[in-house]
Amino acid sequence: MSDAHDDAKLSAVLVHGLRPTKVTIVDYDPAWPARYERRAAELRAILGERARLIEHIGSTSVPGLPAKPIIDIVVGIDDPDDEPAYLPDLEAAGYDLRVREPGHRCLRTGEPGEPVNLHCYPPDHVEVRRYLAFRARLRASESDRDLYAATKRELAQREWRDINYYAEAKGPVIGEILTRAGWRD
Template identity: 30%
Template structure:
């Protein structure tokens, strides 16, 4: 089932600036409710082609805190989007449906999802060969699924899972 177009852009250093500006806005409205904010996803990895959407991970002590964050986030342009298929995170979007500019993913600080996002990002940043493999895979999948972001995302999942496992192994060896 087609959902919407997959458009990849070459890495843009302005994505880091956009993230930092948004991080400051989020921190200003959520203050003590949050424990950490991280830039995740492909826009956080220098040299990686990406959909031009800034992905931001926000860690909280307990996921129920997300309910207290909805109103302050709405004040800076974020909309809560209920995603029952992802029970271990809360998702907020900035921008209109299918044209969002920022995605905010809220996780429990000690959750596997929080850790996996950081492991994946950091592994790509520290392993240029794997980064290039992922970039080529994304380009091929975007060509294969140009109007179906769901299929594109699902097709990347085995590669991502493998990289997370490599990152875990590397962490255990250290």
């Protein structure tokens, strides 16, 4: 969801509508990589060869970075719009479809205990490459990691009409960090 949001745009892609939220940022938890590994193994078992890529993304994938305690995973699915090819298997495993937009599906599971956001994109999609470039930069640059952490903590002080507005508010800082990583849109 890279375009500027408004309630109407979000309502068109959010399966359950807008959900007002207060973001909670916690210190890095060294258990997050193991939580990802368990979920990745589960996804490999559920999807088999349909999962062309499985990567831990987001702040929980960066050692030392404070984050929402939600594991973010991107799965490369050849055609996310072909929901019958994979979605029933994910739903049977407890994943709930939250976002439906062309070329992208986002699902959620594990609440309240070990929540996971699962993003399904084609494996070579620009958003997948952006996620991985951003993760690599944050892992390599302490100053960018600190900048991003401070931004997230500041934004977490507000209440949001939906989590997507929080994500959008981080956009300028993410753009700066990606530029330093050599990213070109």
